[in-house]
Amino acid sequence: MQYRRARTKNGTYFFTLVTMNRHRILTQPEHATLLRNVFKRVMTRHPFTIEAFVLLPDHIHCIWSLPEADGDYSKRWRLIKSGFSRQCNVAHKHAANESRKTKKELAVWQRRFWEHAIRDDDDFKNHVEYIHYNPVKHGWANTPGQWEYSSFHRYVRNGIYKHDWCAGHAPALDDTIGKE
8 A cells, every 4th residue: 555645845744753652762861862863963954944843752743844845754754763763772672572673664663654734824823732732631741831842942932922821721722633
């Protein structure tokens, strides 16, 4: 079966990536640093803008904007996932235990990822809020500001959110986000 993805040059996309078997490894400090460094290397060779981002123990949500002449986010994700997997000490430990070591992949990530093309400003805003509220939704923090691995803090510095955004209440989120 051939898997097809919609690609738009200069597009903006929401992504979800999940670790294999939902292993909770991503927010271990050495892994978070490794992932940040891999992102930087890939962004140097294949530019894109990270509009919003959250790193949770077993998954990532983010929004990227791609350059005007390039719509190939799959290449970027392949490089990020493989770069992280090759250097991650957990990858080698799990690879020996996982039966899914086909296609020379290390058992760190689920094979595919979820993408959604952002349609308009409201869609963008809804997905950004979903990303920033996600640590609270999953019980990892009481407020978005308490979660270290999030672009929420950049949004506060830029005056887009107040530091206490959604403290004590959930944002009104579209139930279809992540299920489109």
